[in-house]
Amino acid sequence: MREEAGIVTRTTGPDEGRAVGVTTSGPAKNRPTPETSPPAVSRARRRSVFHPFVWSPAVVVLLVLAVAWSAVADAHPYLLPRLGEVGAALTGDPALFLTNAWATLGIALVGVGVGAGSAFLLALLMSEIPVVRRAVMPFAVVLNVTPVVAITPALVVAFGFGMTPKVVVTAIITFFPVLINVATGLRSVPVPVLHVFRTLHASRWEVLLRLRIPNSLPYTLAALRVVLPLSLVGAVVAEFVAAGSSGGLGTMIRNSASTARLDHVYAGVACLAAMGVLLLALVTLAERRLLFWHESRRSTRA
Amino acid sequence: MTAGIEVRGLTKRHPGARPDRPALQDIDLEIPHRRFVSLIGPSGCGKSTLLRILAGLEGHDTGSVSLLGESPRRASRRKAIGLVSQTPALLPWLTVRANVALPGKVNRRSGKEVDPPDELLRAVGLEDAADQYPHQLSGGMLQRVAVARAFALRPDVLLMDEPFSALDEFTREALQYQLLGLWQRRATTVVFVTHSVREAVVLSDEIVVMSARPGRVHEVLDVDLPRPRDKDIVKGPHMHDLEDRVRASLQRAWKAGAAPDDLVPL
Numbered sequence: 001m002r003e004e005a006g007i008v009t010r011t012t013g014p015d016e017g018r019a020v021g022v023t024t025s026g027p028a029k030n031r032p033t034p035e036t037s038p039p040a041v042s043r044a045r046r047r048s049v050f051h052p053f054v055w056s057p058a059v060v061v062l063l064v065l066a067v068a069w070s071a072v073a074d075a076h077p078y079l080l081p082r083l084g085e086v087g088a089a090l091t092g093d094p095a096l097f098l099t100n101a102w103a104t105l106g107i108a109l110v111g112v113g114v115g116a117g118s119a120f121l122l123a124l125l126m127s128e129i130p131v132v133r134r135a136v137m138p139f140a141v142v143l144n145v146t147p148v149v150a151i152t153p154a155l156v157v158a159f160g161f162g163m164t165p166k167v168v169v170t171a172i173i174t175f176f177p178v179l180i181n182v183a184t185g186l187r188s189v190p191v192p193v194l195h196v197f198r199t200l201h202a203s204r205w206e207v208l209l210r211l212r213i214p215n216s217l218p219y220t221l222a223a224l225r226v227v228l229p230l231s232l233v234g235a236v237v238a239e240f241v242a243a244g245s246s247g248g249l250g251t252m253i254r255n256s257a258s259t260a261r262l263d264h265v266y267a268g269v270a271c272l273a274a275m276g277v278l279l280l281a282l283v284t285l286a287e288r289r290l291l292f293w294h295e296s297r298r299s300t301r302a
Numbered sequence: 303m304t305a306g307i308e309v310r311g312l313t314k315r316h317p318g319a320r321p322d323r324p325a326l327q328d329i330d331l332e333i334p335h336r337r338f339v340s341l342i343g344p345s346g347c348g349k350s351t352l353l354r355i356l357a358g359l360e361g362h363d364t365g366s367v368s369l370l371g372e373s374p375r376r377a378s379r380r381k382a383i384g385l386v387s388q389t390p391a392l393l394p395w396l397t398v399r400a401n402v403a404l405p406g407k408v409n410r411r412s413g414k415e416v417d418p419p420d421e422l423l424r425a426v427g428l429e430d431a432a433d434q435y436p437h438q439l440s441g442g443m444l445q446r447v448a449v450a451r452a453f454a455l456r457p458d459v460l461l462m463d464e465p466f467s468a469l470d471e472f473t474r475e476a477l478q479y480q481l482l483g484l485w486q487r488r489a490t491t492v493v494f495v496t497h498s499v500r501e502a503v504v505l506s507d508e509i510v511v512m513s514a515r516p517g518r519v520h521e522v523l524d525v526d527l528p529r530p531r532d533k534d535i536v537k538g539p540h541m542h543d544l545e546d547r548v549r550a551s552l553q554r555a556w557k558a559g560a561a562p563d564d565l566v567p568l
């Protein structure tokens with residue numbers, strides 16, 4: 001994201017001259033109308049991504065890494081598989097990887113749904129009822145600093161080898177960042193705006209619905225940006241611990257490693273990386289759609 | 303003449319502040335309904351505090367406050383108070399039109415009718431910007447949206463805290479006339495905080511000069527310029543007289559108050 005900034009500024013710069021303190025509505029007409037504004041921005045971004053100036057450094061690094069990888073793989077075939085082998089593993093049996101990736105993704109997403117969803121609800125309660133905040137926060141912090149990997153075996157014992165322990169692990173990992181971020185977003189409402197609501201005698205519910213929740217949206221999405229990749233970590237760790245059960249990339253990687261099928265191990269890792277990128281892309285898409293009004297979306301064009 | 307705003311013996315101490323220097327001390331004010339009154343005074347004399355008390359956002363220690371015969375809280379319950387602050391305080395995720403419509407959306411139990419947003423936006427010259435979002439507007443346009451939102455309620459009392467202070471002089475002047483136009487048609491009581499002597503004279507029927515530490519009403523000056531005010535009236539010699547009188551009064555008010563503790567000695 002960050003490295004795009006310079007380009008984005010250049011491509012959208014000229015028509016963004018922001019005139020402060022102008023009384024006529026003239027300058028407004030030059031700017032994109034709201035319906036077209038977000039697509040216009042993303043079009044500019046997409047164009048900039050295809051520009052060689054943007055992608056060539058990454059491609060150069062990729063080539064260097066590939067060459068280094070091949071050199072190591074040729075010298076020590078038992079440490080690293082050749083890239084061709086990994087590719088062959090992926091194309092040879094795509095269904096195997098797809099089903100396992102699907103199983104892991106399912107666990108990760110259900111875990112995020114449960115963890116982030118309950119964290120969101122709890123943050124709402126905390127913002128409205130201070131007692132809840134004082135009651136819950138210490139435990140949330142303790143839960144956060146406890147290495148979840150350490151309790152995973154216990155969870156497997158408690159919930160068996162099914163989906164439940166994996167979902168619980170993922171939910172625990174994703175819970176805290178969402179709780180903290182949403183709680184901050186709900187609280188950090190500009191005082192002048194709050195004053196306007198209060199002189200209108202808006203109810204708490206109205207303040208929550210019309211002011212606090214929309215205001216917390218950037219914070220919520222920032223939390224999801226952290227938490228969605230984390231959910232993959234949670235799912236894979238849980239699969240490692242509860243291996244030998246059903247499918248999932250974690251199970252597959254573990255089994256392949258124990259039978260020295262390095263090509264399968266790295267193919268699984270590649271799938272996980274691709275899934276992480278996919279999840280991040282989804283969050284970015286959501287941010288573009290929902291946060292067109294927020295500073296974080298505009299800072300590069302200001 | 304019906305009493306618009308009545309303040310009697312009002313004293314306000316902020317928690318934790320020096321007890322011998324209340325933010326407001328023995329404030330007595332009587333503002334007839336449908337008057338335009340400006341508050342002016344040195345920084346820290348409690349103008350914003352007084353406005354927040356009138357808006358029912360803060361309590362006070364002694365004395366009484368009434369807006370059209372009721373407490374600020376009750377007045378806000380029936381959405382009788384409009385508020386414009388120094389920053390536009392708009393919701394960035396709503397269009398300009400939706401922002402102006404906001405007062406009608408909350409506290410529906412008050413049963414108060416609000417004006418259609420497009421009509422108000424036309425009155426402040428922003429009908430073309432109705433579908434835009436706040437981040438696409440300039441500072442002056444945003445402040446006009448905030449004014450339109452406050453007028454949408456047809457408030458009995460309109461409280462404005464330095465609404466134009468962040469704008470350049472010409473924008474400011476244009477917005478002053480726009481505000482006067484709206485006020486003339488909708489006849490509400492306005493309390494307008496400003497640091498600009500000229501702005502106070504151009505807009506007001508009465509100017510309340512305050513002194514600081516403790517915050518008190520120093521003097522109330524009448525502005526006997528005819529209405530509606532236009533550029534010719536505002537250019538006349540009487541205008542300068544009035545400005546000089548307000549300046550002199552401000553100077554006396556400045557001397558009357560204790561020197562601020564945080565002032566850097568020259």
Ligand SMILES: Nc1ncnc2c1ncn2[C@@H]1O[C@H](COP(=O)(O)OP(=O)(O)OP(=O)(O)O)[C@@H](O)[C@H]1O
Binds near residue numbers: 318344348351
């Ligand atoms: N929340 C608060 N807590 C404690 N003291 C406060 C608080 N708000 C204001 N004060 C004090 O009350 C006094 C009046 O403040 P106020 O903001 O009303 O002044 P003002 O006349 O609006 O000044 P300015 O012209 O600079 O805006 C100041 O001395 C300030 O330090």
Ligand SMILES: [Mg+2]
Binds near residue numbers: 349351463
């Ligand atoms: Mg102030």
